[in-house]
Amino acid sequence: MEKTANETVKWRTLAGIAIAGLILTEGLRRIVPGPPDARGGALLYWFFDHVFFHGKFLVLAVLALTPQPRRLGLKWVMPLLGAVLMVGSFLQLAHPAFLGLVGLLLGVALQNVQDSESFDILLVMGGLALGIPLNGFTGLMAAKSGFAPTLMDPLFGATAGVGCAAIACSMVGLYLLIWRRIKN
DSSP states (O other), X not given: OOOOHHHHHHHHHHHHHHHHHHHHHHHHHHHSOOTTTOOTHHHHHHHHIIIIITTHHHHHHXXXXXXXXXXXOHHXXXXXXXXXXXXXXHTTOOOHHHHHHXXXXXXXXXXXXXXXXXXXXXXXXXXXHHHHHHHHHHHHHHHHTTSOHHHHHHHHHHHHHHHHHHHHHHHHHHHHHHHHHHHO
């Protein structure tokens, strides 16, 4: 199944949005101080960056840039993605290479599914239904630890793969719904 020119532009645009978000958050990370120096708005930004944005744009960018492989069925990709997420959560992995692998497998899966409006809505709702509680739990634990940066790394690592995949799926679904509205 070859991609049409419209589908290629659609995925490239999503990749551009993801890369712009990645550059913006990485730039702001170097400007806004983190705990214990952060107060007020800086602490709020640090919290949202590490709990809700950290890694999501990387997964989204790799997902959108993934080429569509031929003859690679979802019956092989989805169990492999599940195993990678399970092992990564157990090992508390938050390394960019791990998140890139998650984005690659997720991209192969999503680009091999027939796109429809109901599928896009399912992506948005399913991604938010899994991602928000999971990331909210991470945020709650971060708040209970007094935002101690040393405790955030293993905590984020335990939820990074699943949280990033869930939020990236909801971002893809939202983007595809908007793309559908713009094109019609």
